[in-house]
Amino acid sequence: MELSLERTPVPDLLVLRMPVHRDDRGWFKENWQRAKMTAIGLPDFGPVQNNVSFNAHRGATRGFHVEPWDKLVSVTTGRVFAAWVDLRSGSSFGTSFTIEIDPSVTVFVPRGVGNSYQALEDGTAYSYLVNDHWRPGIGYPAVDLGDPDLAVPWPIPLAEAEISEKDRTNPRLADIEPLPGPRTLVLGAGGQLGRALCAELPDAVPVARSGTEHTLDLADPAAVGAWPWQDYDVVLNAAAYTAVDAAETADGRVASWAANATGPAQLARLAREHRFTLVHYSTDYVFDGTHEEHDESEPMSPLGVYGQSKTAGDLAVATAPAHYVLRTSWVIGEGRNFVRTMQDLASRGISPAVVDDQHGRLTFTDELARATRHLVTTNAPYGTYNVTNGGPVTSWADIAREVFRLSGRDPDDVGRTTTAAYSEGKDLAPRPTHSALRLDKLRATGFEPEAAFTALARYCGVSDA
Incomplete structure (x- = not known):
């Protein structure tokens, strides 16, 4: 036999x-x-x-x-x-x-x-x-x-x-009352991505450091040890330190590494111990931006502290047997962000100058959440995936001009400037010039990203753009 x-x-x-x-x-x-x-x-x-x-x-x-x-x-x-x-x-x-x-x-x-x-x-x-x-x-x-x-x-x-x-x-x-099946946990549920994940996965358990029914501080060893990790088969880690410029300060460096590197490393250990699938969200900042488009196999080469801490987190998460690292860029969700700022400027008659030499694609949080659900529920092969909205590569100035158009303003009211000119006199972290991520691997799983400008129109409340 x-x-x-x-x-x-x-x-x-x-x-x-x-x-x-x-x-x-x-x-x-x-x-x-x-x-x-x-x-x-x-x-x-x-x-x-x-x-x-x-x-x-x-x-x-x-x-x-x-x-x-x-x-x-x-x-x-x-x-x-x-x-x-x-x-x-x-x-x-x-x-x-x-x-x-x-x-x-x-x-x-x-x-x-x-x-x-x-x-x-x-x-x-x-x-x-x-x-x-x-x-x-x-x-x-x-x-x-x-x-x-x-x-x-x-x-x-x-x-x-x-x-x-x-x-x-x-x-x-x-x-006998039926036993609940394994559940999904959303860490960082109070952030813009966390809120989108909870909307896409309404049965998931939302967890934040404070302000929600379920709270968990990953920096507290006793709290982490007492958490019932065995009750979850998927953990989505939307918790992160995203203040790119503040990460360059003494306090910001500590906070960035704690949230973006130490926290994910701890989750990877827990994933190995409790056999849950760990989904972690990464960034284009793990690259220096010299390539015009980045695929998943490109060696990481971060420029600043934020990118360095995210790189360390990516490497840690990759040690979990069942993991997805979803690398994204230019994230837009609910709350204060670039698009909302441009809408506000357009409504107040202000004509800004916007950087025209940084290139990438927008990622709306609902699209990132939709891709998350797709990868997990279709049992796509574990590993790293680039996830953004689709469509052509644009600059920040191109996006600002489109927001102005959708707001009823003349796109030409948006001026163009360079990163160097915009940064003059400001204490800013280095940013990659090219942030566009290749989406071939994601598409191979059967997921087709929605065009960024289509999603932008809907986000701006314009049904027929």
Whole structure:
């Protein structure tokens, strides 16, 4: 027999058929072989603890128990009749599956699915690898082994089986509240990108340092340690220090590195430990701007402190097994920003001079949020993706002229200037001359970015531009 994988009616509950090598001395099998098993479709679930339940007598029956981890179950000696019931919310709630397990059969049980078994021989050992450590004081949901709605065909009638008193008093399926599925966490939910992510993903849990129902300070080790990271399968990190010029100051340098480098490094460690997908938002400032367009493979070469701290964060996040780094530029969302400033100037009859030698594309936060949902829900390959709106590369002056036009002003009322002239007498951080990001990799996943000026018109309240 070769190693093979079979799916079951319970989503993500998988049966592995295992080769068992026998001779006169007994048998041998590879009970856990990460490379071979993941190659045929088993999740790389990261086991951290191995438990064995020994059953002295035939008829010993345990479960249904729903434990807060994924597990890979097998028997090391004897045989069992095993049964599972899905207690996760959704259309599969209450779906059950049974199978006889001997040393040649192994079953992967996802979190939220109740596990039970009945020993068919004396001296049966039931083994399971789990991907979280057992902790005292945690109650596990359970279901009545004899629930007529499940009608499990136990080979040994339960009246003749050896069952603990606790398992004899478990509730029926009809009395159980479905368990919530894994959730999405939005860090930095109070910022312009965080608000857009929460609008795009209304079921996500919004978290900020203050001012929201759920607060978390990533700089507080005790708070981070107490946070239930195991409850989330996706963490979106929209928290960042974005004051580019202030980052060049003594205090700003510390704050920038704390938020943009240390925080993401901590999240990457947590992603490895708790196996969630980490989505992190990067910037064109990781480049020096010498290339007219930047693809995802270009070596990073930041000019200033802000770009350097973001570069460090990108490198840290890349150590998480399941990660997306979404690199973006010229972000526009709700709140004060370049477009709103130009609208205000247009309304007050002011004719500004705007930089014409920095080139890029706008990224509206709702488009960035839409791309986030697309990549995560379509299971796009992990890694770094450029994400901006589409359309031609423009300068800041081009954008200002379009805002003036949309506002009913003559675009020629916007003058053009150079970065050097605009910066004269100001203490400004260096900025990349070219910020445009190539979007080929993103498009290859099936996502088509909306043209920046189309989104700009809608943002400015013009339906037909």
